[in-house]
Amino acid sequence: MQNSQATTAEKRTSLHGFWSSRMAFILAVTGSAVGLGNIWKFPYIAGENGGGAFVIVYLFCVVLIGMPVMMSEILIGRRGRRNPVATMALLGQEEGGSRNWQWVGGMGVIAGILILSYYSVIAGWTLAYVFKSASGVFSGASADEIGAHFSAFVGNWKLVAFSHTLFMGLTIFVVARGVERGLEQAVRFMVPALIVLMLVLLGYSLTSGHFGEGVAFLFMPDFSKLTWDSVLIALGHAFFTLSIGMGAIMAYGAYLPEDTSINGTSVAVVTADTVIAILAALVIFPIVFEFGLNPADGPGLVFDTLPVAFGQMTGGAFFSTIFFVLLAFAAWTSAIGLMEPAVAWYVENFHRTRAEAAIVIGVLIWLLGIGSVLSFNVLSDFTFYRGTIFDNVDYLTSNIMLPLGGVFITVFAGWVMCRNSTAEELGGTGTAYMLWRILARFVAPVGIMFVFLKAVGLLDWLM
Ligand code: PHE
Numbered sequence: 001m002q003n004s005q006a007t008t009a010e011k012r013t014s015l016h017g018f019w020s021s022r023m024a025f026i027l028a029v030t031g032s033a034v035g036l037g038n039i040w041k042f043p044y045i046a047g048e049n050g051g052g053a054f055v056i057v058y059l060f061c062v063v064l065i066g067m068p069v070m071m072s073e074i075l076i077g078r079r080g081r082r083n084p085v086a087t088m089a090l091l092g093q094e095e096g097g098s099r100n101w102q103w104v105g106g107m108g109v110i111a112g113i114l115i116l117s118y119y120s121v122i123a124g125w126t127l128a129y130v131f132k133s134a135s136g137v138f139s140g141a142s143a144d145e146i147g148a149h150f151s152a153f154v155g156n157w158k159l160v161a162f163s164h165t166l167f168m169g170l171t172i173f174v175v176a177r178g179v180e181r182g183l184e185q186a187v188r189f190m191v192p193a194l195i196v197l198m199l200v201l202l203g204y205s206l207t208s209g210h211f212g213e214g215v216a217f218l219f220m221p222d223f224s225k226l227t228w229d230s231v232l233i234a235l236g237h238a239f240f241t242l243s244i245g246m247g248a249i250m251a252y253g254a255y256l257p258e259d260t261s262i263n264g265t266s267v268a269v270v271t272a273d274t275v276i277a278i279l280a281a282l283v284i285f286p287i288v289f290e291f292g293l294n295p296a297d298g299p300g301l302v303f304d305t306l307p308v309a310f311g312q313m314t315g316g317a318f319f320s321t322i323f324f325v326l327l328a329f330a331a332w333t334s335a336i337g338l339m340e341p342a343v344a345w346y347v348e349n350f351h352r353t354r355a356e357a358a359i360v361i362g363v364l365i366w367l368l369g370i371g372s373v374l375s376f377n378v379l380s381d382f383t384f385y386r387g388t389i390f391d392n393v394d395y396l397t398s399n400i401m402l403p404l405g406g407v408f409i410t411v412f413a414g415w416v417m418c419r420n421s422t423a424e425e426l427g428g429t430g431t432a433y434m435l436w437r438i439l440a441r442f443v444a445p446v447g448i449m450f451v452f453l454k455a456v457g458l459l460d461w462l463m
Pocket of ligand 1: 034037243334
């Protein structure tokens with residue numbers, strides 16, 4: 001990297017500070033990736049889509065599509081060193097002669113805002129469950145009682161609105177403090193601690209007597225049950241869980257020092273994220289089968305299952321409290337990433353402070369989130385297309401906006417950017433580079449478009 005001609009990229013400097021170390025960047029990207037997606041969303045969508053075959057498709061999507069998109073995003077971010085909108089405009093101009101690429105950044109900013117609007121609601125549930133756990137209500141409770149408890153909780157819109165407000169407040173607070181002070185500190189101990197607690201829970205599931213059933217459900221594929229719609233959901237989830245397709249990772253890449261390996265970081269983050277998701281599912285499904293619950297329980301799955309397990313353990317109230325605290329932390333560090341593109345854009349565009357940006361964008365997100373708050377109670381019968389407001393915002397963002405963002409990002413990095421630029425960022429033209437290039441140029445964009453067209457039935461209509 002050092003011996004190449006001095007490009008503009010090398011002289012460009014980040015407007016928001018830098019990560020203090022390589023480890024800090026890895027932690028931040030991992031913190032963004034590991035969140036509700038792994039522990040709340042993955043198990044319930046795997047359950048709704050029949051398990052095995054869905055999980056296999058998801059794993060393929062992570063490796064073949066998630067990986068090259070993540071690498072592309074980091075390299076674009078680092079080269080542009082600005083918010084995703086300005087970075088895409090700048091590099092679009094430099095590499096392809098068109099500033100229109102900024103619309104890809106713009107779509108990411110909007111996707112982040114929309115995702116956080118419902119993400120914060122679910123994160124609010126985890127905050128509420130911290131207090132419920134600590135109060136001991138789950139100790140010795142039956143699966144039925146715990147299920148009823150959850151329904152009563154989400155049915156109370158005031159409580160749900162209150163916890164959503166609390167969570168957005170916490171997020172605004174950290175984002176306002178800025179890159180180094182706010183983001184790094186939150187991430188440092190959260191991921192390792194979360195893994196330890198997952199292992200404790202795994203111990204419970206292993207001894208539950210239904211572990212084998214859980215494993216079979218997760219890994220025995222029955223492809224006859226797989227629809228193209230569930231393939232699209234698996235693809236969308238690969239994007240969601242890795243925080244890619246909307247510029248969060250691009251924004252983080254903008255603060256990345258020149259000498260950090262993008263390849264190594266991506267592999268580490270993708271591996272950690274996938275392991276945590278699989279762990280969560282391995283914990284949850286044996287509990288589902290042990291207590292005769294329904295794998296297709298929906299968004300309440302984690303809240304209906306884990307407290308049952310905690311309720312039967314000695315020291316369960318303690319472990320349960322810690323678990324939901326960690327889950328809230330994981331959600332927090334992801335929420336920061338969801339807001340970062342919008343906040344960085346606001347700061348650079350209007351020349352305002354981070355604090356102001358965090359408050360303005362945060363309040364907007366909070367307002368939008370009320371739609372999701374009410375989706376579980378007052379407006380639960382107000383359904384269209386995919387279901388409630390919450391269901392629709394989730395579907396639109398995860399399964400349409402993020403994969404579409406992925407197409408543009410890989411096409412930009414693989415086809416528009418010149419080979420020298422990408423090779424310089426990815427550390428030369430060795431095997432890893434060639435592999436990335438094939439995935440970014442062909443496999444990812446073609447694969448995403450294929451799944452899209454299949455899922456909406458357009459491909460069959462055309463042929
Ligand atoms: N990856 C996060 C999760 O799995 C969600 C997220 C998506 C965060 C996009 C940032 C950007 O919970």
